[in-house]
Amino acid sequence: MAAEAWYMDGSQEDPRKPHRLEPNEPVSLRQLEALGVFYWKLNADIYESDPELERIRRDRGYSFMDVISIHRDTLPDYxxxxKMFFEEHLHLDDEIRYILDGHAYFDVRSGEERWIRIAMTKxxxxxxxxxxxxxxxxxxxNYTKAMRLFVGEPVxxxxxxPADDFDARQKYLSSLQERGEKAV
Structure with missing residues (x-):
C-alpha cells in the first residue's frame, strides 16, 4: 500500500495529529511527483540486503546512509x-528518508502554499x-526509525x-514552471 497524503487543516493543535480537512482532500502520488516529491514502497524487513534499495541507491547516487531512531529514550534533546524538525525549512540538497519502523509525517508546501501531509510508515x-x-x-x-540517505557527504x-534567495529554492521554483504544470 502506498503512502497516504492529504491537504491539511489550519489547526495549530498538536502537530502529531493527522490534521485532515473535513471533508478530506487527498493528494495523489502523481500530484506529489508534480512537486518533485518521489515515493517508493520497499521491504524494510530486509533493508540491509534489499536489492531494490541497492538499485535505487546506485541509480540515484545515494552513497552515504545512516539510521536514526527518533524516540524520547533514544534521541538526545528529543x-x-x-520542535526544530517541525520548523518550516528547506535544504540545499535533496532529503531522502526511508522509514524502517514506526510512523512519521512529512509536510510539504503545494504550489499554492497549502500544506500537504504525507503519512509515512514502515x-x-x-x-x-x-x-x-x-x-x-x-x-x-512518538516513534520512528529512519534511514537517511545522501549523495556524497551528509549535509x-x-x-x-524565509530562505527564498538560495539558488536551491530558485532552481526548485524554476523546475515547477518547467514541468508546465501547476503543482498541486
Whole structure:
C-alpha cells in the first residue's frame, strides 16, 4: 500500500495529529511527483540486503546512509529536536528518508502554499527535492526509525523560512514552471 497524503487543516493543535480537512482532500502520488516529491514502497524487513534499495541507491547516487531512531529514550534533546524538525525549512540538497519502523509525517508546501501531509510508515521511502519548503514530525505513537540517505557527504543544514534567495529554492521554483504544470 502506498503512502497516504492529504491537504491539511489550519489547526495549530498538536502537530502529531493527522490534521485532515473535513471533508478530506487527498493528494495523489502523481500530484506529489508534480512537486518533485518521489515515493517508493520497499521491504524494510530486509533493508540491509534489499536489492531494490541497492538499485535505487546506485541509480540515484545515494552513497552515504545512516539510521536514526527518533524516540524520547533514544534521541538526545528529543523535545527540542522535534520542535526544530517541525520548523518550516528547506535544504540545499535533496532529503531522502526511508522509514524502517514506526510512523512519521512529512509536510510539504503545494504550489499554492497549502500544506500537504504525507503519512509515512514502515517501508515508505521519500525524496524531497532541494529547495522545497517542508517540515517533519512524528505521529501520536512518538516513534520512528529512519534511514537517511545522501549523495556524497551528509549535509545536515536546514534553512528556516524565509530562505527564498538560495539558488536551491530558485532552481526548485524554476523546475515547477518547467514541468508546465501547476503543482498541486
Amino acid at each position: 523535545e527540542q529536536k522535534l 517501508g515508505d521511502m521519500i525524496t524531497l527535492p532541494a529547495g522545497i519548503y517542508h517540515r517533519f514530525t512524528l505521529d501520536e505513537t 545536515w543544514k536546514a534553512y528556516n523560512r
